[in-house]
Each structure stands twice: as structure tokens, then as C-alpha cells.
Amino acid sequence: QSVLTQAPSASGTPGQRVTISCSGSASNIGRNTMSWFQQLPGTAPKLLIYNNNQRPSGVPDRFSGSKSGTSASLAISGLQSEDEADYYCAAWDGSLNGWVFGGGTKLTVL
Amino acid sequence: QVQLQQSGPGLVRPSQTLSLTCVISGDSVSSDNAAWNWIRQSPSRGLEWLGRTFYRSKWNTGYAESVKSRITINPDPSKNQFSLQMNSVTPEDTAVYYCVRSYNGDLDYWGQGTLVTVSS
Numbered sequence: 001q002s003v004l005t006q007a008p009s010a011s012g013t014p015g016q017r018v019t020i021s022c023s024g025s026a027s028n029i030g031r032n033t034m035s036w037f038q039q040l041p042g043t044a045p046k047l048l049i050y051n052n053n054q055r056p057s058g059v060p061d062r063f064s065g066s067k068s069g070t071s072a073s074l075a076i077s078g079l080q081s082e083d084e085a086d087y088y089c090a091a092w093d094g095s096l097n098g099w100v101f102g103g104g105t106k107l108t109v110l
Numbered sequence: 111q112v113q114l115q116q117s118g119p120g121l122v123r124p125s126q127t128l129s130l131t132c133v134i135s136g137d138s139v140s141s142d143n144a145a146w147n148w149i150r151q152s153p154s155r156g157l158e159w160l161g162r163t164f165y166r167s168k169w170n171t172g173y174a175e176s177v178k179s180r181i182t183i184n185p186d187p188s189k190n191q192f193s194l195q196m197n198s199v200t201p202e203d204t205a206v207y208y209c210v211r212s213y214n215g216d217l218d219y220w221g222q223g224t225l226v227t228v229s230s
């Protein structure tokens with residue numbers, strides 16, 4: 001059972017905007033910054049969003065993040081077939097003194 | 111560009127010790143701004159943080175409560191690498207293990223992953 005909660009699946013058609021949500025608690029999302037990762041099959045997770053809404057170099061601006069209270073969201077606009085992947089949220093948990101993750105959302109591009 | 115190269119056996123017998131090493135290039139294990147983590151991923155447990163080591167005037171470690179009694183993470187500044195040892199493994203420890211850098215609070219660089227299977 002993951003500490004952060006994500007819906008197991010999401011889908012959209014090419015060009016659509018899709019939002020993936022993540023909920024936590026005061027000790028993790030409520031107090032610390034949020035990260036999002038994209039994982040393609042057979043590869044390591046790749047940092048997509050850090051510090052709630054910042055994109056590492058090379059990540060398209062189609063990807064955006066936001067946080068409010070103990071919840072956070074990842075939005076993908078202009079959906080493309082190569083966006084089909086698993087997406088994970090993560091945050092530091094000050095009570096557990098460790099990183100906690102969501103269970104992942106599998107995004108399907110129809 | 112930071113790169114993390116993992117090595118270690120892919121098969122460990124039950125009750126034995128799992129040992130993995132992560133060689134760092136493009137950064138230093140002794141960096142004042144980074145921490146060096148081990149994270150594993152399995153279908154049953156998802157992504158699970160195991161622990162970390164970092165240097166802030168002295169070496170520090172932190173471990174997840176779920177594995178605290180069984181794991182050790184050690185830095186090796188002479189080889190610019192860090193390692194994971196997990197003892198008394200069971201089939202539930204079967205997972206892909208990743209070494210990961212956290213920098214200014216972000217898990218930014220990941221190793222390639224090592225599938226470790228615990229089986230007799």
C-alpha cells in the first residue's frame with residue numbers, strides 16, 4: 001500500500017489534456033515539494049517535474065505540475081502517443097524520514 | 111552529466127545477503143548537496159525507498175523502518191561509489207533495485223536498475 005494515492009489508470013486521445021492526481025498528508029505533500037516521474041517499460045523512472053512545478057532541462061512544456069495543500073497534479077497537454085507510460089508522484093515525508101511514492105498511474109493514449 | 115552505474119548479482123538465495131554497488135561519475139559521493147539513495151520497485155510493493163547516505167561534515171545514513179534492521183548503506187569515497195547490503199533476504203525482496211541521487215531535495219539521477227531475484 002503506497003503512502004501517496006494515485007488513480008491506477010488514465011487515458012486520453014492525441015491532442016487532449018490529461019490530469020493525473022496525487023494525494024497525501026501534511027507530513028509529505030503538505031510540508032515538502034512534489035516530484036513527478038515518467039517510467040517507460042523496462043527503464044528507470046525519469047524526473048519529469050521537481051519542486052512542484054519545475055521542469056528539468058529537456059522536458060517539454062506540455063508537462064506541468066501544481067500543488068495545493070496535501071494534493072498535487074500533473075497535467076499533460078497536447079497528448080502524444082509517446083506519453084504512454086507510468087507516472088509516479090513522490091515527496092519527502094518528514095514523519096517517516098524518507099521518500100514516499102504514489103502507486104503509479106498508467107496512462108494510455110487511445 | 112551525472113551517471114550512476116550499478117553492479118551486483120541478479121540471483122540471491124533465501125536467507126543470504128544481497129549486495130549491490132553504485133559507481134558515481136560526474137559528481138562526488140562526498141558532495142555537500144547530494145544524498146545517495148537506494149530505491150526498489152516490485153509489482154507488489156511499488157516504488158519503495160530503502161535508505162540513503164550523505165556527507166555533511168560527517169557521514170550520515172537513514173533507513174526505512176521496514177528494512178532498517180536488515181540493511182546497510184556504505185559510502186566509499188576512495189572509489190566514488192556507495193553500496194547496499196541487505197541480509198536475511200526472502201522472496202519478498204525480489205525487485206528491481208535502483209541507486210538514485212537526490213540533489214537539493216530532488217531524486218534527479220537514477221541508475222539503470224538491477225533485477226534481483228531471491229530464489230533457491
